[in-house]
Amino acid sequence: MTDTPFEDAPRDWLEAELIDTLDEDFEIEFEDAILSQEIRKIYNRAHPEQIDRKVYFQSLLRLQAELIKLQDWVQHTGEKVVVLFEGRDAAGKGGVIKRITQRLNPRLVRVVALPAPSDREKTQWYFQRYVSHLPAAGEIVLFDRSWYNRAGVERVMGFANDDQVEAFFHDVPEFERMLVRSGIRLVKYWFSITDEEQQMRFLMRIHDPMKQWKLSPMDLQSRVRWEQYTKAKEEMLQRSNIPEAPWYIVEGNDKKRARLNCIDHLLTLFPYGPISHEEISLPERVFKPDYERAILPRDLYVPSKY
Template structure:
């Protein structure tokens, strides 16, 4: 009887693992959808040497550690901010998705602000970011951040050189203030080559499911590749401070980039496993006088599958 129960338990655990794998595989298949127009071009692309089995196993192991990190942040009342910057299509969103995939969204949230409103343009530049900073026990990931001023706003002419210079003067002190307030500030730059960005943009153009990711601003980023490069170099030089240095994630290989980013993030905070009380599922209370009603058939979603 015990042997049968162990077999059933292993099967149940395997089923749960397969469900998790299927969820991740669904996203991987989406990333790998190749329009016919690009098959020839993709033949010249450097293939990843990271096999799928290793990727999935490492991803789930690291995501398990992220859950422990989040528990530790809550347990100790820490405050954590993770900035994700990089060129368009560099893989920021994919990495953020994997970081947040299995943690508690109540205490780990993503901030992706739209272009500033006319009112926000008249405010102190950092003002619209401040309300999104974490309270104790929270992790906040910024999908693009106040560094828009050093990148897209500078290159596209949305900020003049005086405003950019003010930003470079102010941002180190702003970030030192955040760190002094107890915030753990981690800054990532996702880096890809010119050729890889071109390929990813072409995939978006030819793939109807991904066309929403391509904006007129993205197209301009191709035209102004070298201007973005110079802006990035100036940003690193003037804003990589001891309290909050930049960390560059090589992003041509998406899977390696995700794993490397998560592994590094886990190394930033010396976390420990938080002790939890053993959870016992309580018995359901049955009311012998309650009779479950039969609901009208039209309330149910049709079972097409």
Template sequence: MTSKHKEITEWYKRAREDILDSMDEELEMELDDDRLSPDGSGSAMSRQLYFKELFRLQGELVKLQDWVVEKKLKVAVLFEGRDSAGKGGAIKRITQRLNPRVCKVVALPAPNDREKTQWYFQRYISQLPAGGEIVLFDRSWYNRAGVERVMGFCTDYEYEEFLRTVPDLERMMISSGVILIKYWFSISDDEQYSRFMVRIHDPLKQWKLSPMDLEARRLWEAYTKAKETMLERTHIPEAPWWVVAANDKKKARLNCITHLLDQIPYKDIDHPMVTLPARVHNPDYLRGPVPPQMYVPEVY
């Protein structure tokens, strides 16, 4: 075997290891999700089918990303739903293989004192995508129709004003070229209870439960009423709501990604062949030694 063949063989070996490592990353997240599930799976779908479809869909997301960049599209996707509905897990799988400079996640904290004096939508508007960007909102301006309404963080007037004006605002976004897609992740009362119990008993997930989450659990019916009102008054032809059945996390992710891909017609973008340039070798260059104490201990 020539040295060139050996180099190519080694390259393929390294490429295969990199692909397997990428798959391991997803497997790690799945095992973390399912750690305390009674049947060890957390889903009626087999892992093999799930991984096969997820990797296929993530490949399509990369194509969509290239199309968005090429055509300078502006894509905003809203993810709403109850606590533990699986919004974050779906967002992770969407962004996992994408360029973070193109596909960004926005998860704004509670407004500070200055932001409370601003126009309610102001801090969200500044996060909208520019041309060639995808922005995923992990909760959005619809906080006002949900948590703020139920917890009393806004007045009745502010709440009604929000429901009255948000359809017009979204129509303005769309008129300006923003592709706006809104998802509601829907889970049952029993399923939320089960997921909360998992978090309570899992030391790696207890941080996900805040006092606000526990209060939201107590006020399940109030949240249901607020959700129904929100969907009724803000489901408009230009920006409809799409409900994701989310009791099964794996199916919810695959269904959401499939639907998202269907919302934006895209095609493969031809990329020029990439050729690595020959590295410059300077005979006068001597690489300096790295002191041993600077290295991270190789525990593994």
């Protein structure tokens, strides 16, 4: 018995959806299109063993399917999850966060990227402005930079004095133990890249009009103060690496491998499993013979330019 056109329709629809999914991934990967050929050649020479694109996408989609299972498990069990992403400027934190959240429910998985503190916030208990963003039951919160700003950029750039930094190192272990005791699962990642790799990524941003917005005066100063940031990072990892919330270092010179390795590792930290869901069936639409759809004015519609 051959398939009817109606039976083929769901298959065609699914194929179209998968193509759209891959198109979305390609759009996110649209990073080098504006770069000059010379910059691209230099970058490719610096990364001779890049992961095959097909292998990367297959692995990413598989891991993202597991992230959906993790999300369902967190919601079902009422777990509370916080993941911190720290690292030097251009280390790839935003890239991995984007891939983690790409297919998840934004009502359950939130990204927190706080700006510089306001004058009022500067007078508060240091951790106060972060506490308001912590998860409730069934939520995952990803911090794109966190309270460790005090141990890094604030310390190096002189926004925090020695006494404030020392108070932070005294308080942060107990603060994090309090979070863990309250039932929050706290995960901390440091994305590590070499001096040469950061320089290359900054140059790519400078020469790419679609990425220049990522560069700030603070980013440029991080190049000047590389060694100061290194010393600050080393002390931070040493003084805040506690059993209840250890640091995990992600080698980030290869962006794609760093994303896959980080997501894969994150999944290993939770005893999640499949959550059974009620079978979903699409209800029949109710048709009313006397209903007439209103004709709306054409000027309400977005012009069809494409």
